[in-house]
Amino acid sequence: MNHTDIDKLVNNFMVDTATGPVDKRVQQVVVRLVGDLFKAIEDLDLQASEVWKGIEFLAEAGARHELGLLAPGLGLERFLDIRADEAEARAGLTGGTPRTIEGPLYVAGAPESVGFARLDDGTESDQAETLFMQGTVFDQEGKPLPNAKVEVWHANLLGNYSFFDRSQSDFNLRRTIVTDADGRYQFRSIIPVGYGCPPDGTTQQLLNLLGRHGQRPAHIHFFVSAPGQRKLTTQINIDGDEYLWDDFAFASREGLVPSVTRINDPKEIAKRELDKPFASIDFDFRLLAEKPNAPAAEVDRIRAAA
Ligand SMILES: [Fe+2]
Numbered sequence: 409m410n411h412t413d414i415d416k417l418v419n420n421f422m423v424d425t426a427t428g429p430v431d432k433r434v435q436q437v438v439v440r441l442v443g444d445l446f447k448a449i450e451d452l453d454l455q456a457s458e459v460w461k462g463i464e465f466l467a468e469a470g471a472r473h474e475l476g477l478l479a480p481g482l483g484l485e486r487f488l489d490i491r492a493d494e495a496e497a498r499a500g501l502t503g504g505t506p507r508t509i510e511g512p513l514y515v516a517g518a519p520e521s522v523g524f525a526r527l528d529d530g531t532e533s534d535q536a537e538t539l540f541m542q543g544t545v546f547d548q549e550g551k552p553l554p555n556a557k558v559e560v561w562h563a564n565l566l567g568n569y570s571f572f573d574r575s576q577s578d579f580n581l582r583r584t585i586v587t588d589a590d591g592r593y594q595f596r597s598i599i600p601v602g603y604g605c606p607p608d609g610t611t612q613q614l615l616n617l618l619g620r621h622g623q624r625p626a627h628i629h630f631f632v633s634a635p636g637q638r639k640l641t642t643q644i645n646i647d648g649d650e651y652l653w654d655d656f657a658f659a660s661r662e663g664l665v666p667s668v669t670r671i672n673d674p675k676e677i678a679k680r681e682l683d684k685p686f687a688s689i690d691f692d693f694r695l696l697a698e699k700p701n702a703p704a705a706e707v708d709r710i711r712a713a714a
Contacts, residue, residue, distance in 0.1 A: 411447055418443040434622045436446045469610040476512025479655035481622065485509040495703040496650065496696070501638070503548055504696040508659045510641045513569045514561060516713040518579045523588040527597035529577045532565050534600035538686040544591045545632060545693045552591025553695065556634035560595060562627065567603025571714055580712065596680075599668075599687055602626045602651055615656065622656045625649035630693070637695035638705035644691055664689045 423438050449459065469475050479485050489507055496502070519525070528536070545556040549697045561582040563569055568578035581600070585593045605612040605622030626646035628655070633639040645652055645665045651661055671677065672685045680686065698705075 409452055412636050413444055414446045418446060464645040465610060472610055474610045477605055480509055480511060481611050482613060483658050486658035499699060499702040503694045503704055505640055505642055505694045506656055506661045506663045507641050508643050508661050508664060509657060512570060514711050515571045515582060516711055518582040518584050520584040522586045524594045525583040525585045527581050527583050527595050529580045532598055536565055538682055539597050539599045543596035543690055543692040545587050548696050553634045554587055554589050554591050556587040558593045558681055559631040561629045562600040563603055565601055567601055571712060599646060600626050623651045624657055625651035632693045634695060636687055636698055638698050640693060
């Protein structure tokens with residue numbers, strides 16, 4: 409079939425059959441996606457067994473809760489970020505901290521504190537490098553923003569996230585820090601490690617067929633928000649990771665790789681009540697002011713809540 413005939417057929421199947429109220433947006437999207445799928449089947453001469461393989465793959469990915477991992481692995485989540493950047497630029501919104509993907513592992517409801525929080529529960533203190541990370545949340549004019557919310561979450565030394573990994577304590581490595589009167593935040597935690605897709609999962613199965621790895625470099629996730637400001641979804645990477653610029657989720661960006669300072673000074677170590685050297689990262693966030701007619705910065709998706 410040629411593409412024109414396919415378009416006619418899809419209209420026949422999806423539009424002409426409507427007898428009740430139609431959600432025009434859903435209809436438009438379905439007609440387009442089904443049409444594109446039919447054309448791909450035609451152009452690539454996909455066999456019925458291959459089509460069913462695809463359906464079975466998606467069913468299994470869904471059953472294993474891996475669709476949220478497949479989206480970044482296929483670059484879909486990064487593509488949405490590229491489009492969001494372009495839309496903001498068109499609306500005259502530039503100069504904020506770069507956004508990057510949220511990933512599927514945020515959990516709402518983490519304990520909140522003002523100015524400072526310790527993220528880790530101490531169970532990995534012996535093996536981990538202690539991290540202090542601090543900075544200021546600014547608006548786009550460079551004015552510090554008190555009462556901004558810095559939501560932070562990251563993996564443990566096994567590359568696992570609390571809540572999804574039930575062996576960790578509640579909200580381990582997850583906190584919400586409200587910036588102090590000077591717009592400052594600070595947290596104590598551990599330097600996380602990178603992690604990969606479940607080796608026996610559907611995402612990795614597909615990546616294998618594409619000759620791709622499923623590894624992410626070590627990173628820390630953030631939501632940063634404040635009244636009147638656009639919500640920022642981002643991550644920082646831990647410099648030096650072997651996958652720093654080879655992330656299977658395409659989330660590494662210039663401007664999100666702060667340097668890590670190693671502090672050996674006994675006075676500084678004692679001041680923090682530690683018994684070994686620690687790492688320190690300075691990182692400021694710059695938010696963009698909310699603007700009418702700008703595309704929504706908040707992404708509406710189902711998130712875990714504990
Ligand atoms: Fe992550």
